[in-house]
Amino acid sequence: MDLLASPEQEEIAATVAAFCAEHLSIRQLRSRIGEAAAVDPATWARLAELGWFGLGLGADQGGAGYSVVEEAFMFRELGRCLAPGPVLGAVLGARVAAACGDATRCRSILAGEALVAFGDPDAGAVVGPRLDGRLLLLDAPGSDYVVVCDTSGAALLAIGEVGPLQRLDSLDPGVRLATAEVSDLAPLHFVDAATEPVGLRAQVLVAAEAAGIAEATRDISVAYALARQQFGKPIGAHQAVKHRCADMAVAAVAASAQAFFAALALDRSSPDAAFQCASATFVATTAAMGNATRNISNHGGLGFTWEHDAHLYLKRAHLLEALLGGRAAHLRELLDAPGPLTV
């Protein structure tokens, strides 16, 4: 038992962080506001080359042979810098294709040739061999496929199969949002959760991304609390600010610890995996929201400006919190799922 990162996992995280800092930073996110796609094709091709989309897929499926744990390390870094682009769609889409024996589509997704939007089902939507209901699509423009999942299973469908896209004036400027309806649609592929728990994987990756937001906002606040002087000393010397930063540290540590604990539980198919994953999404998205909010408070008026990044973290935290059924769905899962003491 060892819940600390191995040197190899640290290296994966460092590689992702370094690439994001150069090519997927908030500066780039801002510069592409108004552009059709979140990431330019050349950068997307680089991500594919680096093997990001198949990190957790077996080598026989064209992946790197790591697990959901290493994927979680990657998503935490993506969360830290609010990396734009449909990485979640690519990772989950490739997995559904691979699970359904569609090596061709899997490889084209891994190669970055086909893009996959993540389709988040509204409450009441049906995910199964026939899909029905309304979806919130993340980064649909330019995508070839949509991956849809919940705790019962996951589907891959062609973007042309969903009804006309209703483009939203996206709250989160880093993600192109749209809605679409599907009605009694047979997807290209459907895999049920017992065969391949894509929905739980999505919970872990969203939790890891949210943990990244909780950490980044903590760090941004601490840096500001050290630099900003009022009443002749750094504002971080005042307990009102200092204690808020401490609370951010507590929330971030809880989020990260549970996200990785859930990743390990899923990886080893623990009987309490569903419980751990729901806990992770709930705790981490709550931490992301809480810390994004505290970060704005710590920055005073500056935190309310468009120029400062604080609002971008807040908006992404809102989006992550709303995905996968949101808090209500995680909490329903949590009450009845077998926990560590009952298994």
Place this chain on the structure above:
Amino acid sequence: MDFDFSDEELAFREEVRTWLAEHVPADKAPEDGPAMRDYDLAWQRTQYDGGWAGISWPVQFGGRGLSTIEQLIWFEEYARAGAPSIGANFVGINHAGPTLIARASDGQRAAHLPPILRGDVVWCQGFSEPGAGSDLAGLQTRGEIDGDELVVTGSKVWTSFANLADYQELLVRTDRDAPKHKGITWIICDMRSPGIEVRPIRTMNRTAHFSEVFYDEVRIPLANVVGGLNEGWSVAMSTLSFERGTGFMADQVELARTVDDLIALARTTTGPDGRRPAIADEEVARRLATARAEVAALRAMTYASVSRNLRQQTPGPEASISKVFYAELQQRVGRLAMDILGHAAFDLVHDPLVGEGWPAWYLRGYGVSMGGGTPDIQRNIIAERVLGLPR
């Protein structure tokens, strides 16, 4: 990063589970007083006879010498078995004992460690004073050297189980001219010494685990000084870092069981609508689910701390993060228990057969959050020593 236990660790878990199933007392601990002392010492003796006393203590000092992972397994099984909380043995096993191991002379260790392990004696802690709480180094209880004795005058407060204790780990000021951290001495005080008066403090949950202790020219042999005259601050810190490290592991693990017990209670207690069980109430259900998720995170944090501990040995300031998370979560769970109970929450039933009961447990939480440093002090530690913010 992995969550795999070795065959030895799995076998160890089986061994612990079997032993606890056969030995955990059927009756619950009395809430305080001499009956509690007898109960707690008898349970310590049972663990000693079974070879489980001092699980974290080195083998050479009579302990079990378990690794941090094995300790965690022990605490998990301990909570699962519903074994009694450590009670009056807390200071001896978790504070004074480890401090003596770290800093005492061979003679002091030989005299004091075996009785602690066997459940012969109760220890208490004389650290806080009316004028020195969070600012512990400001303590004023005086120790004047007179021949081969230290003559102690002053008072201590928040001393758990002082009324039941045989010995005390006592901090006194022995050099009033030195900087405040440099003039303190850690000494073993026999609680039966003439000049000691113990006045129990009743707390909001009606028990009297705490006391005030008054010292009127109490004569303690200088031979009882541990770690050298005026070295007491560093001796005390070795205890506190333990307390903020694995010392709370048992409580953190136990909270998971408590939340599951509360869910069971919510299934059998009539809810706010007077018809359905409490768990059918949307708000109760959400709060229970939230608590369950947060207990899961607490467990993940504990495992992460254990992992860090295995690599670095001594617990760092990061332990304050778990402590803050735990203290606030415990209070939320207590508050939720009160809401589930409805009018029954107003009956402070202290049936020794069922333990302290939910309302008293809830009230005790207000004290639990203060133990080992208030949440505000823990936040200072996190901000200054983990995040690097200025003092």
